[in-house]
Amino acid sequence: MEIRESELPSIGRKFQMTNEQGEKIVIVVHDDGRREIYHFDHSSPDESISMVTLTDEEARQIAFIVGGLLYKPKMLENIDMALGDLVIEWYKLEAGSKCAGHTIGELDIRRKSGATVIAVVGKGNAKQINPGPDYVLGEDSTIVVMGERKQIIEFKQIIRNGCD
Amino acid sequence: MEHIVFEIGLAIGLIALGGLVSSKLRFSVIPFYILIGMAVGPHAFHWGAFDLRFIHSAELIDVMGRIGVLFLLFYLGLEFSVGRLLKSGKSIAVGGTIYIAINFTLGILFGWVSGFPLEEILVIAGITTISSSAIVAKVLVDLKRTANPETEMILGIIMFEDVFLAVYLSILSGLILSGSTSVGGVALSALISLGFMLVVLFVGRKAVPLLNKYLNIKSNEVFLLVIFAALFIIAGFSEKLHVAEAIGALLVGLVLAETQHRKRIENLIIPFRDFFGAIFFFGFGLTIDPTTLFTKETIWLSLGAVVVTLLGNFVAGMLAGRSAGLTPKSSTNIGLTIVSRGEFSIIVANLGKAGGLLAVLQPFAALYVLILAILGPLLTKETKLVYKALNKIFKWDVPKRSVPEQ
Numbered sequence: 001m002e003i004r005e006s007e008l009p010s011i012g013r014k015f016q017m018t019n020e021q022g023e024k025i026v027i028v029v030h031d032d033g034r035r036e037i038y039h040f041d042h043s044s045p046d047e048s049i050s051m052v053t054l055t056d057e058e059a060r061q062i063a064f065i066v067g068g069l070l071y072k073p074k075m076l077e078n079i080d081m082a083l084g085d086l087v088i089e090w091y092k093l094e095a096g097s098k099c100a101g102h103t104i105g106e107l108d109i110r111r112k113s114g115a116t117v118i119a120v121v122g123k124g125n126a127k128q129i130n131p132g133p134d135y136v137l138g139e140d141s142t143i144v145v146m147g148e149r150k151q152i153i154e155f156k157q158i159i160r161n162g163c164d
Numbered sequence: 165m166e167h168i169v170f171e172i173g174l175a176i177g178l179i180a181l182g183g184l185v186s187s188k189l190r191f192s193v194i195p196f197y198i199l200i201g202m203a204v205g206p207h208a209f210h211w212g213a214f215d216l217r218f219i220h221s222a223e224l225i226d227v228m229g230r231i232g233v234l235f236l237l238f239y240l241g242l243e244f245s246v247g248r249l250l251k252s253g254k255s256i257a258v259g260g261t262i263y264i265a266i267n268f269t270l271g272i273l274f275g276w277v278s279g280f281p282l283e284e285i286l287v288i289a290g291i292t293t294i295s296s297s298a299i300v301a302k303v304l305v306d307l308k309r310t311a312n313p314e315t316e317m318i319l320g321i322i323m324f325e326d327v328f329l330a331v332y333l334s335i336l337s338g339l340i341l342s343g344s345t346s347v348g349g350v351a352l353s354a355l356i357s358l359g360f361m362l363v364v365l366f367v368g369r370k371a372v373p374l375l376n377k378y379l380n381i382k383s384n385e386v387f388l389l390v391i392f393a394a395l396f397i398i399a400g401f402s403e404k405l406h407v408a409e410a411i412g413a414l415l416v417g418l419v420l421a422e423t424q425h426r427k428r429i430e431n432l433i434i435p436f437r438d439f440f441g442a443i444f445f446f447g448f449g450l451t452i453d454p455t456t457l458f459t460k461e462t463i464w465l466s467l468g469a470v471v472v473t474l475l476g477n478f479v480a481g482m483l484a485g486r487s488a489g490l491t492p493k494s495s496t497n498i499g500l501t502i503v504s505r506g507e508f509s510i511i512v513a514n515l516g517k518a519g520g521l522l523a524v525l526q527p528f529a530a531l532y533v534l535i536l537a538i539l540g541p542l543l544t545k546e547t548k549l550v551y552k553a554l555n556k557i558f559k560w561d562v563p564k565r566s567v568p569e570q
Binding site for chain 2: 006007008009010011012014016026028030036038040045046047048051095096101123124140
Protein backbone atom coordinates (compact mmCIF):
# COMPACT_ATOMS: atom_id res chain seq x y z
CA MET A 1 0.00 0.00 0.00
CA GLU A 2 1.34 3.35 -0.97
CA ILE A 3 1.25 6.02 1.71
CA ARG A 4 1.41 9.66 0.72
CA GLU A 5 2.67 12.00 3.38
CA SER A 6 2.27 15.75 3.35
CA GLU A 7 2.70 18.61 5.74
CA LEU A 8 -0.16 20.85 6.85
CA PRO A 9 1.61 23.97 8.11
CA SER A 10 0.34 25.12 11.53
CA ILE A 11 -1.93 22.05 11.76
CA GLY A 12 0.20 18.93 11.56
CA ARG A 13 0.90 16.08 9.18
CA LYS A 14 -1.32 14.17 6.84
CA PHE A 15 -1.02 10.58 5.62
CA GLN A 16 -3.14 9.32 2.75
CA MET A 17 -3.54 5.77 1.61
CA THR A 18 -5.88 3.67 -0.48
CA ASN A 19 -6.46 0.08 0.50
CA GLU A 20 -7.01 -2.94 -1.69
CA GLN A 21 -10.73 -2.32 -1.69
CA GLY A 22 -10.18 1.11 -3.16
CA GLU A 23 -11.25 2.96 -0.02
CA LYS A 24 -9.23 6.00 0.83
CA ILE A 25 -8.05 6.51 4.40
CA VAL A 26 -6.58 9.77 5.56
CA ILE A 27 -4.90 10.13 8.93
CA VAL A 28 -4.16 13.62 10.21
CA VAL A 29 -1.75 13.89 13.12
CA HIS A 30 -2.32 17.27 14.71
CA ASP A 31 0.51 19.23 16.32
CA ASP A 32 -1.41 19.14 19.58
CA GLY A 33 -1.32 15.34 19.59
CA ARG A 34 -4.83 14.68 18.38
CA ARG A 35 -5.25 12.13 15.59
CA GLU A 36 -8.07 12.14 13.11
CA ILE A 37 -8.86 9.21 10.89
CA TYR A 38 -11.03 9.91 7.87
CA HIS A 39 -12.66 7.44 5.59
CA PHE A 40 -13.48 8.34 2.00
CA ASP A 41 -15.67 6.31 -0.27
CA HIS A 42 -14.19 5.74 -3.72
CA SER A 43 -17.25 7.28 -5.34
CA SER A 44 -16.69 10.63 -3.61
CA PRO A 45 -12.99 11.34 -3.11
CA ASP A 46 -13.73 15.01 -2.23
CA GLU A 47 -15.66 14.44 0.92
CA SER A 48 -15.15 12.03 3.79
CA ILE A 49 -18.06 9.79 4.75
CA SER A 50 -16.93 9.21 8.32
CA MET A 51 -14.20 10.17 10.72
CA VAL A 52 -13.04 9.67 14.29
CA THR A 53 -10.97 11.89 16.53
CA LEU A 54 -8.57 10.26 18.98
CA THR A 55 -6.45 11.64 21.78
CA ASP A 56 -2.77 10.76 21.79
CA GLU A 57 -3.33 8.05 24.41
CA GLU A 58 -6.28 6.52 22.52
CA ALA A 59 -4.38 6.55 19.25
CA ARG A 60 -1.52 4.60 20.83
CA GLN A 61 -3.89 2.04 22.28
CA ILE A 62 -5.56 1.56 18.94
CA ALA A 63 -2.19 1.31 17.25
CA PHE A 64 -1.38 -1.64 19.51
CA ILE A 65 -4.52 -3.40 18.48
CA VAL A 66 -4.23 -2.63 14.78
CA GLY A 67 -0.55 -3.49 14.80
CA GLY A 68 -1.30 -6.88 16.32
CA LEU A 69 0.78 -6.30 19.45
CA LEU A 70 -2.05 -7.05 21.84
CA TYR A 71 -3.73 -9.79 19.89
CA LYS A 72 -2.34 -11.33 16.81
CA PRO A 73 -4.68 -12.95 14.32
CA LYS A 74 -4.23 -16.76 14.44
CA MET A 75 -2.89 -16.79 10.92
CA LEU A 76 0.12 -14.68 11.82
CA GLU A 77 0.89 -16.22 15.19
CA ASN A 78 3.88 -18.25 14.12
CA ILE A 79 5.69 -15.38 12.43
CA ASP A 80 7.29 -13.74 15.44
CA MET A 81 6.47 -15.88 18.40
CA ALA A 82 9.60 -14.75 20.14
CA LEU A 83 8.02 -11.37 20.77
CA GLY A 84 5.23 -13.03 22.77
CA ASP A 85 3.64 -10.46 25.01
CA LEU A 86 6.60 -8.16 24.81
CA VAL A 87 5.89 -4.64 23.69
CA ILE A 88 8.24 -2.09 22.23
CA GLU A 89 7.23 1.48 22.67
CA TRP A 90 8.80 4.86 22.35
CA TYR A 91 8.31 7.81 24.57
CA LYS A 92 9.40 11.37 23.88
CA LEU A 93 10.61 13.55 26.75
CA GLU A 94 8.80 16.88 26.64
CA ALA A 95 10.71 20.13 26.97
CA GLY A 96 11.11 20.81 30.68
CA SER A 97 10.60 17.16 31.63
CA LYS A 98 11.68 16.31 35.14
CA CYS A 99 13.80 13.47 33.81
CA ALA A 100 15.91 15.57 31.48
CA GLY A 101 19.46 15.80 32.70
CA HIS A 102 19.30 12.56 34.66
CA THR A 103 20.94 9.29 33.75
CA ILE A 104 19.07 6.07 33.10
CA GLY A 105 20.72 4.66 36.24
CA GLU A 106 19.44 7.50 38.41
CA LEU A 107 15.92 6.86 37.23
CA ASP A 108 16.45 3.19 38.07
CA ILE A 109 14.17 2.19 35.25
CA ARG A 110 14.98 -1.49 34.98
CA ARG A 111 14.78 -2.24 38.72
CA LYS A 112 11.63 -0.24 39.32
CA SER A 113 9.62 -1.19 36.26
CA GLY A 114 11.25 -4.24 34.76
CA ALA A 115 11.27 -2.59 31.36
CA THR A 116 14.52 -2.12 29.47
CA VAL A 117 15.61 0.93 27.55
CA ILE A 118 16.87 -0.46 24.28
CA ALA A 119 17.70 2.78 22.51
CA VAL A 120 17.57 6.55 22.87
CA VAL A 121 17.28 8.98 20.00
CA GLY A 122 18.66 12.30 21.17
CA LYS A 123 18.85 15.79 19.71
CA GLY A 124 19.61 15.98 16.02
CA ASN A 125 18.72 12.29 15.65
CA ALA A 126 21.84 11.15 17.54
CA LYS A 127 21.15 7.47 18.15
CA GLN A 128 22.36 5.47 21.13
CA ILE A 129 21.57 1.80 20.89
CA ASN A 130 21.54 -0.13 24.17
CA PRO A 131 22.52 2.87 26.33
CA GLY A 132 24.27 2.15 29.63
CA PRO A 133 23.14 3.37 33.07
CA ASP A 134 25.39 6.48 32.73
CA TYR A 135 23.56 7.70 29.66
CA VAL A 136 22.13 11.18 30.34
CA LEU A 137 18.62 11.74 29.00
CA GLY A 138 18.28 15.10 27.29
CA GLU A 139 15.21 17.18 26.58
CA ASP A 140 13.40 16.10 23.42
CA SER A 141 15.07 12.72 23.38
CA THR A 142 12.96 9.74 22.45
CA ILE A 143 13.32 6.67 24.63
CA VAL A 144 12.67 3.28 23.03
CA VAL A 145 11.68 0.83 25.71
CA MET A 146 10.86 -2.87 25.72
CA GLY A 147 8.94 -4.88 28.24
CA GLU A 148 5.62 -6.45 29.07
CA ARG A 149 2.65 -4.17 28.96
CA LYS A 150 2.53 -3.86 32.77
CA GLN A 151 6.19 -2.95 32.82
CA ILE A 152 5.75 -0.35 30.11
CA ILE A 153 2.98 1.27 32.14
CA GLU A 154 5.32 1.31 35.18
CA PHE A 155 8.01 2.85 33.03
CA LYS A 156 5.72 5.66 31.90
CA GLN A 157 4.86 6.34 35.53
CA ILE A 158 8.56 6.77 36.32
CA ILE A 159 9.15 9.04 33.36
CA ARG A 160 6.15 11.18 34.25
CA ASN A 161 7.09 11.61 37.90
CA GLY A 162 10.79 12.15 37.33
CA CYS A 163 13.22 10.74 39.85
CA ASP A 164 11.89 12.11 43.07
CA MET B 165 -2.98 57.85 36.29
CA GLU B 166 -4.70 56.86 39.55
CA HIS B 167 -7.08 54.24 38.24
CA ILE B 168 -4.74 52.84 35.66
CA VAL B 169 -4.69 49.26 36.93
CA PHE B 170 -8.45 49.25 37.26
CA GLU B 171 -8.84 50.63 33.74
CA ILE B 172 -6.55 48.01 32.27
CA GLY B 173 -8.46 45.42 34.26
CA LEU B 174 -11.72 46.68 32.78
CA ALA B 175 -10.22 46.48 29.31
CA ILE B 176 -9.04 42.92 29.80
CA GLY B 177 -12.40 42.04 31.32
CA LEU B 178 -14.17 43.36 28.24
CA ILE B 179 -11.80 41.49 25.94
CA ALA B 180 -12.39 38.29 27.90
CA LEU B 181 -16.13 38.88 27.62
CA GLY B 182 -15.79 39.28 23.85
CA GLY B 183 -13.79 36.05 23.73
CA LEU B 184 -16.43 34.20 25.75
CA VAL B 185 -19.25 35.41 23.53
CA SER B 186 -17.35 34.49 20.37
CA SER B 187 -16.60 30.98 21.57
CA LYS B 188 -20.24 30.55 22.61
CA LEU B 189 -21.27 31.55 19.09
CA ARG B 190 -18.40 29.51 17.62
CA PHE B 191 -16.99 32.46 15.69
CA SER B 192 -13.45 33.69 15.32
CA VAL B 193 -12.41 35.86 18.26
CA ILE B 194 -10.80 38.65 16.24
CA PRO B 195 -13.98 40.46 15.10
CA PHE B 196 -15.31 40.31 18.64
CA TYR B 197 -12.20 41.91 20.12
CA ILE B 198 -12.50 44.72 17.57
CA LEU B 199 -16.25 45.11 18.12
CA ILE B 200 -15.90 45.35 21.87
CA GLY B 201 -13.11 47.89 21.45
CA MET B 202 -15.32 49.98 19.20
CA ALA B 203 -18.26 49.73 21.57
CA VAL B 204 -16.27 51.53 24.26
CA GLY B 205 -13.71 54.28 23.77
CA PRO B 206 -13.83 58.07 24.15
CA HIS B 207 -17.54 58.25 23.28
CA ALA B 208 -18.63 55.72 25.90
CA PHE B 209 -20.16 56.52 29.28
CA HIS B 210 -18.27 56.83 32.54
CA TRP B 211 -19.35 56.72 36.11
CA GLY B 212 -16.76 57.39 38.76
CA ALA B 213 -13.95 54.88 38.51
CA PHE B 214 -16.06 52.85 36.11
CA ASP B 215 -14.68 54.66 33.11
CA LEU B 216 -15.23 53.01 29.75
CA ARG B 217 -13.63 55.84 27.83
CA PHE B 218 -10.14 54.47 28.44
CA ILE B 219 -8.64 57.93 28.18
CA HIS B 220 -5.97 57.55 30.86
CA SER B 221 -4.99 54.10 29.71
CA ALA B 222 -5.18 54.79 25.97
CA GLU B 223 -1.45 55.25 25.71
CA LEU B 224 -0.66 52.09 27.65
CA ILE B 225 -3.17 50.05 25.65
CA ASP B 226 -1.57 51.40 22.50
CA VAL B 227 1.88 50.26 23.63
CA MET B 228 0.58 46.85 24.64
CA GLY B 229 -1.09 46.56 21.23
CA ARG B 230 2.21 47.39 19.53
CA ILE B 231 3.82 44.62 21.53
CA GLY B 232 0.96 42.40 20.36
CA VAL B 233 1.88 43.05 16.73
CA LEU B 234 5.49 42.17 17.52
CA PHE B 235 4.43 38.84 18.99
CA LEU B 236 2.02 38.08 16.13
CA LEU B 237 4.73 38.63 13.53
CA PHE B 238 7.42 36.95 15.63
CA TYR B 239 5.24 33.87 15.83
CA LEU B 240 4.53 33.99 12.10
CA GLY B 241 8.30 33.99 11.51
CA LEU B 242 8.83 31.11 13.92
CA GLU B 243 6.18 29.01 12.21
CA PHE B 244 7.50 29.74 8.78
CA SER B 245 10.11 27.54 7.25
CA VAL B 246 12.01 28.35 4.07
CA GLY B 247 12.66 24.65 3.59
CA ARG B 248 8.96 23.94 3.68
CA LEU B 249 8.32 26.64 1.09
CA LEU B 250 10.94 25.20 -1.25
CA LYS B 251 9.60 21.69 -0.74
CA SER B 252 5.99 22.69 -1.30
CA GLY B 253 5.98 21.63 -4.92
CA LYS B 254 5.05 23.09 -8.24
CA SER B 255 1.27 23.05 -8.00
CA ILE B 256 1.31 25.04 -4.79
CA ALA B 257 3.83 27.51 -6.20
CA VAL B 258 1.56 27.99 -9.22
CA GLY B 259 -1.55 28.26 -7.05
CA GLY B 260 0.05 30.74 -4.66
CA THR B 261 1.31 32.91 -7.48
CA ILE B 262 -2.11 32.89 -9.18
CA TYR B 263 -3.75 33.89 -5.92
CA ILE B 264 -1.40 36.77 -5.16
CA ALA B 265 -1.36 38.02 -8.76
CA ILE B 266 -5.14 38.14 -9.10
CA ASN B 267 -5.99 39.50 -5.69
CA PHE B 268 -3.22 42.04 -5.40
CA THR B 269 -4.03 43.41 -8.86
CA LEU B 270 -7.71 43.59 -7.96
CA GLY B 271 -6.83 45.37 -4.70
CA ILE B 272 -4.75 47.97 -6.51
CA LEU B 273 -7.47 48.48 -9.13
CA PHE B 274 -10.10 48.80 -6.45
CA GLY B 275 -8.12 51.46 -4.58
CA TRP B 276 -7.40 53.31 -7.78
CA VAL B 277 -10.98 53.26 -9.03
CA SER B 278 -12.13 54.53 -5.64
CA GLY B 279 -9.94 57.56 -6.21
CA PHE B 280 -7.29 57.20 -3.51
CA PRO B 281 -3.71 58.53 -3.62
CA LEU B 282 -0.90 56.02 -4.24
CA GLU B 283 0.10 55.22 -0.65
CA GLU B 284 -3.52 54.64 0.38
CA ILE B 285 -4.03 52.42 -2.68
CA LEU B 286 -1.07 50.29 -1.60
CA VAL B 287 -2.42 49.97 1.93
CA ILE B 288 -5.87 48.99 0.63
CA ALA B 289 -4.36 46.36 -1.66
CA GLY B 290 -2.43 44.99 1.31
CA ILE B 291 -5.55 44.84 3.46
CA THR B 292 -7.56 43.01 0.82
CA THR B 293 -4.88 40.58 -0.39
CA ILE B 294 -3.88 38.82 2.80
CA SER B 295 -6.08 36.12 4.33
CA SER B 296 -6.20 35.39 8.02
CA SER B 297 -4.08 32.29 8.61
CA ALA B 298 -5.50 32.00 12.12
CA ILE B 299 -9.12 31.89 10.97
CA VAL B 300 -8.46 29.64 7.98
CA ALA B 301 -6.51 27.05 9.97
CA LYS B 302 -9.12 27.07 12.74
CA VAL B 303 -12.03 26.69 10.33
CA LEU B 304 -10.33 23.80 8.52
CA VAL B 305 -9.82 21.97 11.80
CA ASP B 306 -13.29 22.79 13.15
CA LEU B 307 -15.08 21.68 10.00
CA LYS B 308 -13.00 18.48 9.84
CA ARG B 309 -11.70 19.40 6.43
CA THR B 310 -8.02 18.72 7.10
CA ALA B 311 -8.20 15.42 5.24
CA ASN B 312 -9.74 16.89 2.12
CA PRO B 313 -7.70 16.94 -1.08
CA GLU B 314 -7.73 20.76 -1.32
CA THR B 315 -6.29 21.37 2.15
CA GLU B 316 -2.64 21.33 1.06
CA MET B 317 -3.42 23.92 -1.60
CA ILE B 318 -5.25 26.17 0.87
CA LEU B 319 -2.43 26.07 3.39
CA GLY B 320 0.11 26.43 0.60
CA ILE B 321 -1.57 29.61 -0.62
CA ILE B 322 -1.59 30.89 2.96
CA MET B 323 2.15 30.23 3.11
CA PHE B 324 2.64 32.25 -0.05
CA GLU B 325 0.60 35.04 1.43
CA ASP B 326 2.90 35.04 4.45
CA VAL B 327 5.93 35.54 2.22
CA PHE B 328 4.09 38.24 0.34
CA LEU B 329 3.13 39.90 3.62
CA ALA B 330 6.74 39.99 4.81
CA VAL B 331 8.10 41.51 1.62
CA TYR B 332 5.14 43.83 1.18
CA LEU B 333 5.19 45.13 4.75
CA SER B 334 8.88 45.91 4.50
CA ILE B 335 8.52 47.79 1.22
CA LEU B 336 5.36 49.53 2.35
CA SER B 337 6.82 50.56 5.69
CA GLY B 338 9.87 51.94 3.90
CA LEU B 339 7.53 53.93 1.67
CA ILE B 340 5.12 55.22 4.27
CA LEU B 341 7.22 55.65 7.39
CA SER B 342 10.24 57.32 5.77
CA GLY B 343 8.09 60.27 4.78
CA SER B 344 10.19 60.96 1.71
CA THR B 345 8.30 62.40 -1.19
CA SER B 346 10.64 62.09 -4.15
CA VAL B 347 10.64 58.89 -6.20
CA GLY B 348 14.34 58.45 -5.46
CA GLY B 349 13.84 58.83 -1.71
CA VAL B 350 11.02 56.33 -1.73
CA ALA B 351 13.02 53.81 -3.76
CA LEU B 352 15.97 54.29 -1.43
CA SER B 353 13.96 53.66 1.71
CA ALA B 354 12.33 50.59 0.17
CA LEU B 355 15.81 49.36 -0.72
CA ILE B 356 17.03 49.99 2.82
CA SER B 357 14.21 47.88 4.26
CA LEU B 358 14.79 45.04 1.82
CA GLY B 359 18.54 45.26 2.40
CA PHE B 360 18.04 45.19 6.15
CA MET B 361 15.88 42.07 5.81
CA LEU B 362 18.45 40.30 3.69
CA VAL B 363 21.31 41.22 6.03
CA VAL B 364 19.47 40.00 9.13
CA LEU B 365 18.45 36.79 7.39
CA PHE B 366 21.94 36.15 6.03
CA VAL B 367 23.72 36.87 9.32
CA GLY B 368 21.01 34.94 11.17
CA ARG B 369 21.50 31.88 8.99
CA LYS B 370 25.23 31.94 9.59
CA ALA B 371 24.66 32.34 13.32
CA VAL B 372 22.38 29.30 13.69
CA PRO B 373 25.10 26.97 15.10
CA LEU B 374 26.14 29.66 17.59
CA LEU B 375 22.52 30.31 18.56
CA ASN B 376 21.98 26.58 19.03
CA LYS B 377 24.86 26.55 21.46
CA TYR B 378 24.28 29.76 23.41
CA LEU B 379 20.53 29.37 23.70
CA ASN B 380 21.03 26.11 25.51
CA ILE B 381 19.80 27.74 28.70
CA LYS B 382 18.33 25.51 31.35
CA SER B 383 16.19 28.04 33.18
CA ASN B 384 12.99 28.89 31.31
CA GLU B 385 12.99 32.31 32.90
CA VAL B 386 16.42 33.33 31.65
CA PHE B 387 15.72 31.73 28.29
CA LEU B 388 12.55 33.78 27.91
CA LEU B 389 14.34 36.98 28.85
CA VAL B 390 17.10 36.39 26.32
CA ILE B 391 14.54 35.75 23.55
CA PHE B 392 12.49 38.82 24.49
CA ALA B 393 15.60 40.97 24.62
CA ALA B 394 16.57 39.89 21.10
CA LEU B 395 13.01 40.44 19.86
CA PHE B 396 12.56 43.92 21.29
CA ILE B 397 16.04 45.19 20.54
CA ILE B 398 16.02 44.12 16.90
CA ALA B 399 12.41 45.24 16.38
CA GLY B 400 13.19 48.60 17.96
CA PHE B 401 16.36 48.98 15.94
CA SER B 402 14.55 48.28 12.69
CA GLU B 403 12.18 51.10 13.52
CA LYS B 404 15.19 53.39 13.67
CA LEU B 405 15.85 52.42 10.06
CA HIS B 406 12.21 53.20 9.17
CA VAL B 407 11.54 49.53 8.72
CA ALA B 408 8.32 48.62 10.52
CA GLU B 409 9.15 47.15 13.90
CA ALA B 410 6.83 44.30 12.99
CA ILE B 411 9.26 43.31 10.24
CA GLY B 412 12.10 43.26 12.75
CA ALA B 413 10.05 40.90 14.91
CA LEU B 414 9.27 38.72 11.91
CA LEU B 415 12.96 38.50 11.04
CA VAL B 416 13.91 37.46 14.58
CA GLY B 417 11.25 34.76 14.31
CA LEU B 418 12.55 33.58 10.93
CA VAL B 419 16.10 33.30 12.23
CA LEU B 420 15.13 31.50 15.44
CA ALA B 421 12.89 29.13 13.46
CA GLU B 422 16.04 27.54 12.03
CA THR B 423 17.47 26.74 15.46
CA GLN B 424 16.87 23.64 17.58
CA HIS B 425 15.05 25.76 20.12
CA ARG B 426 12.09 26.60 17.89
CA LYS B 427 9.55 24.39 19.67
CA ARG B 428 10.56 25.65 23.11
CA ILE B 429 10.30 29.29 22.02
CA GLU B 430 6.94 28.61 20.40
CA ASN B 431 5.52 27.07 23.55
CA LEU B 432 6.74 29.95 25.68
CA ILE B 433 5.58 32.67 23.31
CA ILE B 434 2.01 31.55 22.56
CA PRO B 435 0.43 32.91 25.79
CA PHE B 436 2.13 36.28 25.21
CA ARG B 437 0.98 36.36 21.60
CA ASP B 438 -2.58 35.59 22.60
CA PHE B 439 -2.69 38.14 25.40
CA PHE B 440 -1.01 41.08 23.70
CA GLY B 441 -2.58 40.17 20.34
CA ALA B 442 -6.04 40.41 21.91
CA ILE B 443 -5.15 43.82 23.31
CA PHE B 444 -3.96 44.90 19.88
CA PHE B 445 -7.32 44.07 18.28
CA PHE B 446 -9.16 45.69 21.16
CA GLY B 447 -6.96 48.80 20.93
CA PHE B 448 -7.57 48.96 17.19
CA GLY B 449 -11.30 48.94 17.86
CA LEU B 450 -10.85 51.56 20.55
CA THR B 451 -9.39 54.06 18.08
CA ILE B 452 -12.41 53.74 15.82
CA ASP B 453 -15.48 55.82 16.48
CA PRO B 454 -18.39 53.54 15.55
CA THR B 455 -20.23 56.44 13.99
CA THR B 456 -17.51 56.71 11.32
CA LEU B 457 -18.24 53.09 10.48
CA PHE B 458 -21.69 53.89 9.25
CA THR B 459 -20.87 56.78 6.99
CA LYS B 460 -21.79 56.29 3.39
CA GLU B 461 -18.17 56.33 2.30
CA THR B 462 -16.99 53.59 4.65
CA ILE B 463 -19.94 51.34 3.98
CA TRP B 464 -19.70 51.52 0.21
CA LEU B 465 -15.94 51.18 0.28
CA SER B 466 -16.06 48.13 2.54
CA LEU B 467 -18.89 46.45 0.66
CA GLY B 468 -17.11 47.10 -2.63
CA ALA B 469 -13.91 45.61 -1.27
CA VAL B 470 -15.79 42.61 0.11
CA VAL B 471 -17.33 41.91 -3.29
CA VAL B 472 -13.98 42.29 -5.03
CA THR B 473 -12.33 39.98 -2.50
CA LEU B 474 -15.05 37.35 -2.81
CA LEU B 475 -14.77 37.34 -6.58
CA GLY B 476 -10.99 37.46 -6.63
CA ASN B 477 -10.62 34.68 -4.08
CA PHE B 478 -13.17 32.48 -5.76
CA VAL B 479 -11.64 32.84 -9.22
CA ALA B 480 -8.10 32.41 -7.88
CA GLY B 481 -9.12 29.35 -5.86
CA MET B 482 -10.83 27.85 -8.88
CA LEU B 483 -7.83 28.43 -11.15
CA ALA B 484 -5.33 27.22 -8.55
CA GLY B 485 -7.38 24.12 -7.80
CA ARG B 486 -8.07 23.24 -11.41
CA SER B 487 -4.41 23.75 -12.39
CA ALA B 488 -3.45 21.32 -9.62
CA GLY B 489 -5.88 18.75 -10.96
CA LEU B 490 -8.49 19.09 -8.22
CA THR B 491 -12.19 18.68 -8.94
CA PRO B 492 -14.42 21.77 -9.35
CA LYS B 493 -15.98 20.92 -6.01
CA SER B 494 -12.65 20.94 -4.19
CA SER B 495 -11.59 24.05 -6.07
CA THR B 496 -14.72 25.84 -4.90
CA ASN B 497 -13.68 25.03 -1.35
CA ILE B 498 -10.32 26.74 -1.84
CA GLY B 499 -11.65 30.15 -2.74
CA LEU B 500 -14.41 30.07 -0.16
CA THR B 501 -11.99 29.09 2.60
CA ILE B 502 -9.19 31.60 2.05
CA VAL B 503 -11.63 34.49 1.90
CA SER B 504 -11.52 35.10 5.66
CA ARG B 505 -9.70 38.26 6.66
CA GLY B 506 -8.33 39.13 10.06
CA GLU B 507 -5.12 39.90 11.90
CA PHE B 508 -2.88 40.78 8.95
CA SER B 509 -5.37 43.14 7.33
CA ILE B 510 -5.55 45.01 10.62
CA ILE B 511 -1.76 45.13 10.89
CA VAL B 512 -1.48 46.63 7.40
CA ALA B 513 -4.23 49.14 8.21
CA ASN B 514 -2.38 50.03 11.38
CA LEU B 515 0.72 50.79 9.33
CA GLY B 516 -1.39 53.29 7.41
CA LYS B 517 -2.29 54.96 10.69
CA ALA B 518 1.35 55.05 11.80
CA GLY B 519 2.23 56.74 8.52
CA GLY B 520 -0.50 59.36 8.95
CA LEU B 521 -2.45 58.34 5.87
CA LEU B 522 -6.13 59.17 5.28
CA ALA B 523 -8.18 58.41 8.39
CA VAL B 524 -10.89 56.58 6.44
CA LEU B 525 -8.57 53.57 6.10
CA GLN B 526 -9.14 52.49 9.72
CA PRO B 527 -12.94 52.31 9.76
CA PHE B 528 -12.78 50.82 6.27
CA ALA B 529 -10.39 48.08 7.40
CA ALA B 530 -12.45 47.46 10.54
CA LEU B 531 -15.73 47.05 8.69
CA TYR B 532 -14.10 45.01 5.93
CA VAL B 533 -12.46 42.64 8.41
CA LEU B 534 -15.62 42.41 10.51
CA ILE B 535 -17.63 41.37 7.46
CA LEU B 536 -15.12 38.87 6.13
CA ALA B 537 -14.08 37.44 9.49
CA ILE B 538 -17.73 36.49 10.04
CA LEU B 539 -18.85 35.85 6.47
CA GLY B 540 -15.68 33.91 5.55
CA PRO B 541 -16.14 30.99 7.96
CA LEU B 542 -19.87 30.88 7.11
CA LEU B 543 -19.06 30.62 3.42
CA THR B 544 -16.49 27.94 4.18
CA LYS B 545 -19.13 25.96 6.02
CA GLU B 546 -21.65 26.27 3.23
CA THR B 547 -19.38 25.56 0.27
CA LYS B 548 -21.65 22.73 -0.71
CA LEU B 549 -24.60 25.09 -1.24
CA VAL B 550 -22.46 27.54 -3.22
CA TYR B 551 -21.10 24.70 -5.30
CA LYS B 552 -24.56 23.33 -6.02
CA ALA B 553 -25.84 26.75 -7.06
CA LEU B 554 -22.85 27.38 -9.30
CA ASN B 555 -23.00 23.88 -10.71
CA LYS B 556 -26.45 24.69 -12.08
CA ILE B 557 -24.87 27.48 -14.12
CA PHE B 558 -21.53 25.98 -15.09
CA LYS B 559 -22.57 22.29 -15.28
CA TRP B 560 -19.24 20.97 -13.96
CA ASP B 561 -20.72 17.61 -13.24
CA VAL B 562 -24.09 15.98 -13.12
CA PRO B 563 -24.74 14.19 -9.84
CA LYS B 564 -24.92 10.47 -10.52
CA ARG B 565 -26.46 9.51 -7.23
CA SER B 566 -26.98 11.23 -3.97
CA VAL B 567 -24.10 10.89 -1.53
CA PRO B 568 -25.21 10.27 2.05
CA GLU B 569 -24.80 13.36 4.19
CA GLN B 570 -22.66 13.15 7.30
